[in-house]
Amino acid sequence: MLNAPRSLPVRGHTVPAATGPFLVLESRLEGHDTFLTGSLDLDGHDIPVRITTLDDSTTLQPTQPLPDGLPVNWTATLHMRHGQRPRDIPDDLRSAAQATGRDLDALDDAELRYALTFLGEATTPAIRTDRLAAIVTGLPALQGDPE
Incomplete structure (x- = not known):
């Protein structure tokens, strides 16, 4: 909880x-x-x-x-006094990965933690958009999708 x-x-x-x-x-x-x-x-x-x-x-x-x-x-x-950090993948990251055929499930726990922290620390919408692109570009292609 x-x-x-x-x-x-x-x-x-x-x-x-x-x-x-x-x-x-x-x-x-x-x-x-x-x-x-x-x-x-x-x-x-x-x-x-x-x-x-x-x-x-x-x-x-x-x-x-x-x-x-x-x-x-x-x-x-x-x-x-604090609970667990949420590990939910935000909708914009999930959508960006799906739109480009990239596999978010390939991230291990540490990689996911870094990606979510990197994205969450964006201070403007433009920075968030650039960080989304950087994260998604670094993901492997989904199985069966040509690169």
């Missing part, structure tokens, strides 16, 4: 950093917005965190000092 709170079991380790320790998740969060806030239930402590997911990793930056004595490697529950 979109925009519903989520609680996920996570594993990770703590890494020192100049701005304070980062909590690095063992596995990248999939299907969530790139920059979120939430809280980590770790060893009985409710730790408010900023959640940053990049290409292949997710880090949590505590927004207050960490309690003493937390383990370097840990298992916890991550609570997010």
